[in-house]
Amino acid sequence: MRQAAAPVAPRHVAASGGRTVRVMGNRVTYKAVAQETAGTYSLFEGVIEPGSGVPPHYERYEDDTLWILEGTFGLRLGHETLELGPGGYAFVPRGTVHALTNVGDGPGRLLVLVTPGGLREKYIDEMGRSSGVPQALAGPADIERAAAIAAKYGTEFLFPPADGANPRAAQRPSGQARTPLSTATGSRAGQSTGHPSCCDHHRSTEAAPLRKT
Secondary structure (H helix, E strand, O other), X not given: OOOOXXXXXXXXXXXXXXXXXXXXXXXXEEEEOHHHOOOOOEEEEEEEOOOOEEEEEEEOOOEEEEEEEEOOEEEEEXXXXXXXXXXXXXXXXXXXXXXXXEOOOOOEEEEEEEEOOOHHHHHHHHHHHOOOOOOOOOOHHXXXXXXXXXXXXXXXXXXXXXXXXXXXXXXXXXXXXOOOEEEOOOOOOXXXXXXXXXXXXXXXXXXXXXXXX
């Protein structure tokens, strides 16, 4: 007979609440963890500095939902490149290549809902405490260390080959069961900001024009 799951208690977190770590120069606050949601999801708030973000990558085991709270972000979502402002939303199914960059003039803020929960918490914890990964990735050695940690938790970065090398994460996953989705509110799609786009930090093999949403 199937054992009933332990009941989950109601919970709330203040605007300034939650454990915070710094990962590659950006601030990540844990708003909900798998232990509190019976593994259903993890919820993070990210504060991203101008020009910073996450290079092209995909997750093998999780789906991401992004909700922009402040600022403007350049987002690569599968084959599309677009900008999202406050109120903008994107659903990123597992296996979808995506990248995110703050293209505004000040810090940007967003919520990231990860389903199922648990694995991403371990990844962020290790990245935040690793003495081998600096807050700013300065070269190939730093990138390799960060990519090796990510791969342990099912996240594969798509960094371009260096010096003719064939990196471990050179292949995109084959097949996508669901379609990425985004909606924009208050975005500045198509306008130049003077900051690099989400595909400029570590450009992979595909590029798409900026799309108005």
